Amino acid sequence: MEEKKDTLIELKHIKKVFEDGVTLIEDLSLEIKKGEFVTLLGPSGCGKTTILRMIGGFEKPTSGELLLNGKDISALPPNERPINTVFQKYALFPHLNVYDNIAFGLKLKGMDKKTQDEKVKKVLEMVDLEGFEKRSISTLSGGQQQRIAIARAIVNEPEVLLLDESLSALDYKMRKEMQIELKEMHRKLGITFIFVTHDQEEALTMSDKVVVMSDGDIQQVGTPEDIYNEPANLFVADFIGASNIFKGKMVGEKQVEFGGAVFTCVDDYAVDTVIDAVVRPEDVEIVKLGSGQEKEEVSDGEGRMTGGWQLDGEVLACDFKGIFYVTAVKTDRAEIEVHNLKSFKAGDRVGLAIAPDSIHIIPYDTSINHYEGVLESYHAGLGFLIRFEDFVLDHVAPQRIFAGAVEKPEDTIGRDELFDANGQMIEWEGRKVIASYKPEDAVLSDDAKAGFVAGEIFNFIFMDDHYRYRVRSESEEDYIVNDVYLWNRGDHVSVNVPLEKFVFEAADVQ
Amino acid sequence: MKYAFSRKQLAIPYAIFLVLFVILPLLVVLSYAFTNGDGQVSFHNFVAFFGSAKTMGTLLYSVVIAVITTVLCLLIAYPTAYILAKTRMKSGDALLMLFVLPMWINFTLRITALKEILTVLEGNLALHPFLNTIVGMVYDFLPFMILPLYNALAKLDDSYMEAAQDLGASKRYVFLRVILPLSVPGIVSGVTMVLLPSMTNYVVLDMVYNSTYIMGSLIGSYFSSYDWHNGSVISIILLVIIGIITVISNRFTEGESSGKVSVLR
Numbered sequence: 001m002e003e004k005k006d007t008l009i010e011l012k013h014i015k016k017v018f019e020d021g022v023t024l025i026e027d028l029s030l031e032i033k034k035g036e037f038v039t040l041l042g043p044s045g046c047g048k049t050t051i052l053r054m055i056g057g058f059e060k061p062t063s064g065e066l067l068l069n070g071k072d073i074s075a076l077p078p079n080e081r082p083i084n085t086v087f088q089k090y091a092l093f094p095h096l097n098v099y100d101n102i103a104f105g106l107k108l109k110g111m112d113k114k115t116q117d118e119k120v121k122k123v124l125e126m127v128d129l130e131g132f133e134k135r136s137i138s139t140l141s142g143g144q145q146q147r148i149a150i151a152r153a154i155v156n157e158p159e160v161l162l163l164d165e166s167l168s169a170l171d172y173k174m175r176k177e178m179q180i181e182l183k184e185m186h187r188k189l190g191i192t193f194i195f196v197t198h199d200q201e202e203a204l205t206m207s208d209k210v211v212v213m214s215d216g217d218i219q220q221v222g223t224p225e226d227i228y229n230e231p232a233n234l235f236v237a238d239f240i241g242a243s244n245i246f247k248g249k250m251v252g253e254k255q256v257e258f259g260g261a262v263f264t265c266v267d268d269y270a271v272d273t274v275i276d277a278v279v280r281p282e283d284v285e286i287v288k289l290g291s292g293q294e295k296e297e298v299s300d301g302e303g304r305m306t307g308g309w310q311l312d313g314e315v316l317a318c319d320f321k322g323i324f325y326v327t328a329v330k331t332d333r334a335e336i337e338v339h340n341l342k343s344f345k346a347g348d349r350v351g352l353a354i355a356p357d358s359i360h361i362i363p364y365d366t367s368i369n370h371y372e373g374v375l376e377s378y379h380a381g382l383g384f385l386i387r388f389e390d391f392v393l394d395h396v397a398p399q400r401i402f403a404g405a406v407e408k409p410e411d412t413i414g415r416d417e418l419f420d421a422n423g424q425m426i427e428w429e430g431r432k433v434i435a436s437y438k439p440e441d442a443v444l445s446d447d448a449k450a451g452f453v454a455g456e457i458f459n460f461i462f463m464d465d466h467y468r469y470r471v472r473s474e475s476e477e478d479y480i481v482n483d484v485y486l487w488n489r490g491d492h493v494s495v496n497v498p499l500e501k502f503v504f505e506a507a508d509v510q
Numbered sequence: 511m512k513y514a515f516s517r518k519q520l521a522i523p524y525a526i527f528l529v530l531f532v533i534l535p536l537l538v539v540l541s542y543a544f545t546n547g548d549g550q551v552s553f554h555n556f557v558a559f560f561g562s563a564k565t566m567g568t569l570l571y572s573v574v575i576a577v578i579t580t581v582l583c584l585l586i587a588y589p590t591a592y593i594l595a596k597t598r599m600k601s602g603d604a605l606l607m608l609f610v611l612p613m614w615i616n617f618t619l620r621i622t623a624l625k626e627i628l629t630v631l632e633g634n635l636a637l638h639p640f641l642n643t644i645v646g647m648v649y650d651f652l653p654f655m656i657l658p659l660y661n662a663l664a665k666l667d668d669s670y671m672e673a674a675q676d677l678g679a680s681k682r683y684v685f686l687r688v689i690l691p692l693s694v695p696g697i698v699s700g701v702t703m704v705l706l707p708s709m710t711n712y713v714v715l716d717m718v719y720n721s722t723y724i725m726g727s728l729i730g731s732y733f734s735s736y737d738w739h740n741g742s743v744i745s746i747i748l749l750v751i752i753g754i755i756t757v758i759s760n761r762f763t764e765g766e767s768s769g770k771v772s773v774l775r
Contacts, residue, residue, distance in 0.1 A: 056672075056676060057675075057676075058672050058675075058676075077675065078672070078675040078676050079675045079676070079677075079678045079679055079680055083676075084676055084677065085672075085673070085676045087669045087672070087673055088669075089667070089669060091667065091669035091670050091672065091673035092673075093670060093673070093674075093688060093692075094692070095691045095692055095694075104674070104677050104679075104687075105677035105678050108677065108678040108679055108683065109678065152677070153676075153677075156677065156678070
């Protein structure tokens with residue numbers, strides 16, 4: 001279905017630092033093809049609107065290239081770009097009527113009155129508002145203003161149409177309707193649409209390509225199906241749709257353990273790889289409680305293994321959502337959300353089954369929680385003091401950094417020489433050291449002084465039996481913590497890791 | 511739910527105030543204007559005003575001073591208000607405060623201070639009575655022009671400017687076709703607050719030794735010589751001018767922007 005299309009817009013290593021020194025976008029690259037319906041999706045503050053405004057010309061990248069048809073346009077003002085925008089609050093000129101609003105761009109192009117009339121009439125037909133030429137903007141409903149805003153943009157026949165959260169001001173039904181109409185318009189016009197939204201359902205419904213963003217960075221680019229079925233990381237899995245996320249590990253060939261049971265899966269990773277498993281609530285089946293521990297696997301004829309009892313639990317709650325029921329099942333290790341068509345009573349004992357192709361496995365990112373520091377001082381009997389950007393670790397035993405390090409027996413406490421197993425003096429001064437810890441070894445505290453570093457909770461994800469928090473320090477360094485207690489976004493916390501849980505690795509001498 | 515007072519009862523103090531201080535004085539002024547010294551109804555006072563070259567000259571002089579003052583105020587205030595409203599400076603509010611602060615200082619004190627400054631600059635104030643009058647008037651009324659303009663421009667959403675640019679408008683065109691028309695309510699309200707008071711503010715003329723009369727000085731001189739009839743006539747004429755300007759500017763604002771915009775916002 002993917003056809004070869006030409007690249008229309010290319011963002012290359014875009015960086016955006018605001019006047020107040022805050023860096024929103026570090027290094028972002030993105031390619032948009034001719035005729036695509038691309039949606040930039042992400043929570044507020046993720047940089048999606050800034051990207052759109054850069055393409056529109058209302059914001060200049062601090063560095064990087066913005067190419068349109070291969071030419072750098074980052075220095076062009078908005079009025080010289082073949083791009084039009086539908087603004088979030090429409091920004092229709094209140095002092096002009098519908099006709100003058102729509103013809104605003106045409107007049108600037110020096111088009112004659114007759115052509116203007118024709119074009120305005122045609123575009124009004126397209127947005128189903130024939131005969132509205134003389135109406136004043138203030139007499140229009142929200143939905144009508146929305147249509148006029150779209151008409152005002154597309155009448156100029158731009159190469160790219162930018163839509164900035166354009167449907168968010170409409171009510172639910174109107175929004176659904178406009179989604180379909182926009183999609184239809186995109187098909188008819190054949191131009192590139194770039195749409196910004198924080199509504200994942202909207203993004204999945206409308207787009208050819210979804211760009212999931214968080215924290216000024218692209219998390220994943222793909223078709224709606226890819227994004228939903230194969231989330232690249234936990235952020236995407238958590239942000240798009242509902243999901244059960246489990247911490248687990250590989251225990252055999254296509255065998256994965258999580259939530260207290262072993263499951264067959266379709267992804268293959270080396271045994272003992274630590275992973276996160278994502279299971280969509282609609283992919284969990286509620287089955288009869290099995291009689292034994294062994295699993296019973298039944299093929300449904302399409303190669304899917306299903307019906308096998310794997311986990312058991314107790315129904316906590318079951319809520320009707322219109323088309324389906326949301327059932328929360330508590331197993332002894334986790335709380336699992338299930339979407340299905342049957343209703344259960346709280347307290348029911350049920351079995352849960354998950355088919356192999358419903359388990360999406362994301363290998364655990366082992367590069368997190370690594371921090372570079374410098375060995376600042378060492379005193380025999382007291383250990384090392386290591387200085388990091390955000391914090392200081394003191395009293396670190398030398399053997400934890402330099403295996404087999406010995407203090408010369410004749411040394412008295414307080415001396416700063418250190419020798420390796422061969423009796424060679426170790427040159428430690430100014431050496432770089434990487435310290436790391438596992439998220440499960442850390443706990444959060446609301447006392448800023450309790451932990452080794454303090455920060456603000458940037459985001460969190462509910463996992464099977466705990467929350468995974470991303471704590472951001474003032475210097476914008478992230479600390480990942482697994483904690484069983486619920487904290488909120490923006491809470492000021494400190495991260496506490498016992499010194500013995502840190503792992504140290506000395507860099508080579510330069 | 512029962513209220514101790516009905517709405518009508520609550521309106522009584524305001525009604526009394528209105529009658530005592532607005533309607534009655536207006537009737538008194540009207541009756542003086544349309545009667546002569548013997549208490550007979552007469553249009554003689556009006557005929558005398560419009561027939562006399564001296565009084566008509568005063569009216570013309572007042573209008574000239576007022577128009578020049580208003581135009582200068584507008585020319586100075588518009589860019590000032592625009593910069594204050596659109597810069598993202600943290601000090602923007604403080605700067606606005608500095609521009610508006612003179613309004614809080616006693617008028618006589620301000621104009622006396624200005625007089626001293628002008629004396630230092632020019633030596634003899636009497637040499638440039640017209641120029642000094644204009645300087646005094648502009649200095650006096652500038653804050654009244656800046657404030658409504660600032661309010662109108664600060665309210666103007668940036669997305670209008672962006673939308674216009676997006677549709678292909680150059681900066682100049684954005685200003686002429688979007689910013690200017692959308693700030694008309696602010697302009698109208700600023701003009702109203704400067705134009706009419708500057709026709710009557712004769713204290714400025716006195717201070718800078720400008721012996722020419724304006725409408726305000728005329729009323730003052732009639733009233734101080736107990737000529738209530740002629741003084742009232744001038745008041746009525748000013749009232750009519752205010753009325754006409756208000757009606758015209760209301761038309762203008764309604765035509766240019768959506769919804770109702772009151773002149774004195």
